[in-house]
Amino acid sequence: MKDMIAYEQEIIPELLKTSVERAEQLISLQQHYGTHFARTHFNIDPTSGLKSLEHLEQALENKKDSFKVETVAFPQHGIYYTETLPLMKEAAKLKSVSFIGGLDPLSIDGNIEKVMGFTVQLALDHHKGLIDIHLHEVGESGMKTINYLIDKAIENPQLQGKTFVSHAFALAHLNPKETEQIAERLAAAKVGIASSVPFGKTIMPIPTLKKYGVNVLIGNDNVQDYWSTFGSGSMLQKANLIAELYGYATEYALSRALQFATQSILPLDEKGKQQWPKAGDEAAIVLTEASCSAEAVSRISKIEALMHDGNLFWRS
Secondary structure (H helix, E strand, O other), X not given: OHHHHHHHHHHHHXXXXXXHHHHHHHHHHHHHOXXXXXXXXXXXXXXXEOHHHHHXXXXXXXXXXXXXXXXXXXXXXXXXXXXXXXXXXXXXXXOOOOEEEEEOHHHHHOOHHHHHHHHHHHHHHOXXXXXXXXXXXXXXXXXXXXXXXXXXXXXXXXXXXXXXXXXXXXXXXXXXXXXXXXXXXXXXXXXXXXXXXXXXXXXXXHHHHHXXXXXXXXXXXXXXXXXXXXXXXXXXXXXXXXXXXXXXOOHHHHHHHOHHXXXXXXXXXXXXXXXXXXXXXXXXXXXXXXXXXXXXXXXOOOEEEEEEOOEEEEEO
C-alpha cells in the first residue's frame, strides 16, 4: 500500500490535468450501466490538496440534471503518514462533503485509537455523523477497528445508520460462530458494510450479514484504473457475481439478488406482490431488456434507458 502511495504522489499532478474530463466519462459509463446515484471518494492528500474535490464538483455540475452523488473525503495517503490532518479538517467544513473517510489505521498510520478517534470526532464536530472507513486489514487489527467503530456508534446514536466499513476483509476470515457474533453487533449498532464482492481466497460472509439485518451495500471499488483493470461499473454484473458466488440459482433467489444492484429496492415482495413502483416513490427507473428480475440478474441484461427525477436522460 505504501508503495502505491509513493506511486500516486508521482502521478497525481499529471492526472489532475484531465480529471474533470475523466470523471465525466466515468459518470457516463455508469449511466449506461443504469446508475444515476453513487457514493464517490475523492483524494485528500498533500500532493493534490483539495483539487480532487474541486475537479469532481466541476464534473458533477456538468451532470447535475442526470447524476447525483454523496462524497467521501478520503485520506488516501493516511492522516499522519503524510501531512493530511489539516486538509481533512478543512474538507470537513464543506457542505459538499457527505462522509468523513478513513484508511487502514494501523498499517498506514500505525495507531488505531489515534486515527479512529480523530476521524470519529471530526465527523461529530462537523455534524456529519457520516463515516466510511476503507479497511483492508485482516486479523486482530482489522477486527479491533471494526469493533472500535461499533462501540463509537453505540456511544453516539447520531452515527448509527451513517457509519460504514468498506471492504472489511477481516470478516472473511472468521469462523461461523464469530461471524454471527460480529454480524449481530454490527446490526445492533447500525454499522453497515460496503463490499466490492471479492472472490478467491477472500469470500465475504454477505448472506450471514444480511441474515442478521446488517446494511450491506455493493459497489465498484474502482473502474479499470491503475489499481485494477477488473472494475466494470455495472451493478447488474455485481448482482450476477453474488448470485453465482453464493449459489442463488433458483428464479426466486435470482430475483432477490437484484437488491444488491438497487440498494434493496425490489419490484415484488417475498410473496410476489408488487411493492415498487408506487405513487410517491422517487422517479428513478432503469429499463432493461429482460422479462423479469431473475433474467436481468442471470443474463446481465442490456440497459435500454435510465430515468432520473422523472426525466429520461439516455436511451440505447
